[in-house]
Amino acid sequence: MPEITFIILGVTGDLAKRKIIPAIYKLIEENKIEKFALVGAARRELEMKEILKEAREFIKDVKENIWQRLENNAYYQQFDFYDCQHYRKLGKILRNLESKHQLPGHRLFYLATLPDHFNAITLNLAKTGIAKEQGKKWSRLVYEKPFGHDLPSARKINRGIARVFNENQVYRIDHYLGKELVGNIAILRFTNRVLEPLWDSSNIQSVQIHFREKIGLEGRGNFYDKYGALKDVVQNHMLQMLALTAMEAPQKLTGKFIRDEKAKVLKVIKVKDLLLGQYSGYQKEKDVDSNSSTETFAAVKLSINNKRWKNVPFYLITGKNLDKKEVKIDIKFKSVHCLLSASCPSDTNYLTIRVQPDEGFSLELFAKVPGKANAVMPAKMNYCHECIRDLRSPEAYEILLEDVIKGDQSLFVRSDEIEYQWKVIKQILRKKNQIYEYNIGSAGPQELSLFEKKHHLRWRL
Ligand SMILES: NC(=O)c1ccc[n+]([C@@H]2O[C@H](COP(=O)([O-])OP(=O)(O)OC[C@H]3O[C@@H](n4cnc5c(N)ncnc54)[C@H](OP(=O)(O)O)[C@@H]3O)[C@@H](O)[C@H]2O)c1
Missing domain, CATH: 3.30.360.10 (Dihydrodipicolinate Reductase; domain 2)
Incomplete structure (x- = not known):
C-alpha cells in the first residue's frame, strides 16, 4: 500500500478545505494509503488543527479513529511561495517527518492556489531540490485548474515546468x-x-x-x-x-x-x-x-x-x-x-x-x-x-488523488x-x-x- 508525504501549497484556501483534505481523509478511511504525513503551507499564521476543523465540515460521517490518524500526522508551515528560504525549511521539515513516520519519501505536491503563482512555485521547488526524484522516490506535482488565464500564460507555465520537471511528474487537474x-x-x-x-x-x-x-x-x-x-x-x-x-x-x-x-x-x-x-x-x-x-x-x-x-x-x-x-x-x-x-x-x-x-x-x-x-x-x-x-461514487478529488499516487495520468490534462x-x-x-x-x-x-x-x-x- 502506498506510503506518501502530501504537501498542500495553499492549504488555508477554500479548495484545500472543501476538496483536498476531505479526499485525503477518504483515502485513509478506505485503506488506500498506509503510512502518510500531511504538510500544509500558506502565508497566514495558523495551526493545522484549525484548518482541519474547518475541513471536517465537508466530510460526511467522520470516523473518530480515522480523524485522529489524520490529525496526528498533519503539520502546518507558514510559507511564502516567493521565498526560497521557506522551501529549504520545508525540505528540512519533510526529511524529519519522513524519518519520524518511516516514510519512503514519495512526495505529492498539490499546488492549491491561483495560476499566477505556478511559475514561482515550480521554479523554487526545482531550485531547492525538494521535489527531486531520487532512485525509487518519486515526486509528483498537481496543478489545480485554471491552468493560466489565456494561451500565452498557459504556455509560459508549461515551459517553466518543462525546463525543470518531466511531464510524467506533472498532473494538471480538471476535476470533471x-x-x-x-x-x-x-x-x-x-x-x-x-x-x-x-x-x-x-x-x-x-x-x-x-x-x-x-x-x-x-x-x-x-x-x-x-x-x-x-x-x-x-x-x-x-x-x-x-x-x-x-x-x-x-x-x-x-x-x-x-x-x-x-x-x-x-x-x-x-x-x-x-x-x-x-x-x-x-x-x-x-x-x-x-x-x-x-x-x-x-x-x-x-x-x-x-x-x-x-x-x-x-x-x-x-x-x-x-x-x-x-x-x-x-x-x-x-x-x-x-x-x-x-x-x-x-x-x-x-x-x-x-x-x-x-x-x-x-x-x-x-x-x-x-x-x-x-x-x-x-x-x-x-x-x-x-x-x-x-x-458509492467516490468524489472526483478522491479518484484523482488516488490516480496521482498510482502514477496514472489518464484523467489529467x-x-x-x-x-x-x-x-x-x-x-x-x-x-x-x-x-x-x-x-x-x-x-x-x-x-x-x-x-x-x-x-x-x-x-x-
Ligand atoms: N474552491 C474550490 O472549490 C475550487 C474548485 C476548483 C478549482 N479551484 C481553483 O483552485 C485555486 C485555489 O482556489 P481557492 O478557492 O482555494 O483559493 P483561495 O481560497 O484564494 O486560496 C489560495 C491559497 O493560496 C495561498 N497563497 C496565496 N498567495 C500566497 C503566497 N504568496 N504564499 C503562500 N501562500 C499563498 C493562500 O494562503 P493565505 O491567504 O493564507 O496566504 C491560500 O491558502 C483557484 O485557482 C481556484 O479557481 C477552486
Whole structure:
C-alpha cells in the first residue's frame, strides 16, 4: 500500500478545505494509503488543527479513529511561495517527518492556489531540490485548474515546468475528469460494440454538451470577473467532455493513448458561432467591475475538422444563475427513413450521458404503441449509476488523488491539450461581440432563440 508525504501549497484556501483534505481523509478511511504525513503551507499564521476543523465540515460521517490518524500526522508551515528560504525549511521539515513516520519519501505536491503563482512555485521547488526524484522516490506535482488565464500564460507555465520537471511528474487537474461518468465516456464508447460502429457523421446528426448551473458567483466575484463562463468551464470541463466524446479509439484505454487521441481532436476544433449573455444584476455583484463585460452565459457552435465528424455540429451551452443545474452530453442520431406512415416524420434516437444530477446514461429507442398498428413511442433505456445502492461514487478529488499516487495520468490534462483548449478560447474570443442580458432563473438570453433558429437547433431539455 502506498506510503506518501502530501504537501498542500495553499492549504488555508477554500479548495484545500472543501476538496483536498476531505479526499485525503477518504483515502485513509478506505485503506488506500498506509503510512502518510500531511504538510500544509500558506502565508497566514495558523495551526493545522484549525484548518482541519474547518475541513471536517465537508466530510460526511467522520470516523473518530480515522480523524485522529489524520490529525496526528498533519503539520502546518507558514510559507511564502516567493521565498526560497521557506522551501529549504520545508525540505528540512519533510526529511524529519519522513524519518519520524518511516516514510519512503514519495512526495505529492498539490499546488492549491491561483495560476499566477505556478511559475514561482515550480521554479523554487526545482531550485531547492525538494521535489527531486531520487532512485525509487518519486515526486509528483498537481496543478489545480485554471491552468493560466489565456494561451500565452498557459504556455509560459508549461515551459517553466518543462525546463525543470518531466511531464510524467506533472498532473494538471480538471476535476470533471474525475467524475465517474466523464471518466467513463471512453469505457461506454469502446466496450460496447453496439455503439462504436454508429459513432460518426453517417449516423450522428449533432452533439450537445450542457453545463447549466443554478448557482451564481458564491463569493467568487473577484476570480469569476477575470475569467467568465468561457474560461471557467468551456476551456476545461466542456472541451474535455467533447474530446472524450469525439476522439478516435485509442490503442489502449490508458494514459498516453487516451491523451494522444484527445489532443488530436482538440487541435482541429473550429469555432462556428456563439452567443454570449450576462445575467441581470451581475455588475452589482461583490468584487465585480461595475462596467464588466464578462459573460456568465455562452452558447457555442463548434465543428471538428476531421473525417469522422464532417458536418456534425457540436453545440455547447453553459451559464450561471440558470433555471436548472444540469451537466450532460446528448448524442442525437440521424433519423431513419420513414417506413411507417403514421409516425412520419420520424423522430430520432438519443443517447444521453448525464454527469449531474442522476449520474448515468440513457438510450431512447422507439417501440410500438400497444394496441395501435402504426404508432410508435419513445422507450427510454435508463441506467442510473447513483441509484444502485452500495455503489458509492467516490468524489472526483478522491479518484484523482488516488490516480496521482498510482502514477496514472489518464484523467489529467497534458501540456499540449491545455494549449489547444486555450487556442479554442482564443478563436471564440475573436468572435466575441454583443453580450445579451438574461433574467436570473431563466434558460438564458431571449436572443438564444435566434441562435437556435439560425442553426435549426432545439436544445434537449
Ligand atoms: N474552491 C474550490 O472549490 C475550487 C474548485 C476548483 C478549482 N479551484 C481553483 O483552485 C485555486 C485555489 O482556489 P481557492 O478557492 O482555494 O483559493 P483561495 O481560497 O484564494 O486560496 C489560495 C491559497 O493560496 C495561498 N497563497 C496565496 N498567495 C500566497 C503566497 N504568496 N504564499 C503562500 N501562500 C499563498 C493562500 O494562503 P493565505 O491567504 O493564507 O496566504 C491560500 O491558502 C483557484 O485557482 C481556484 O479557481 C477552486
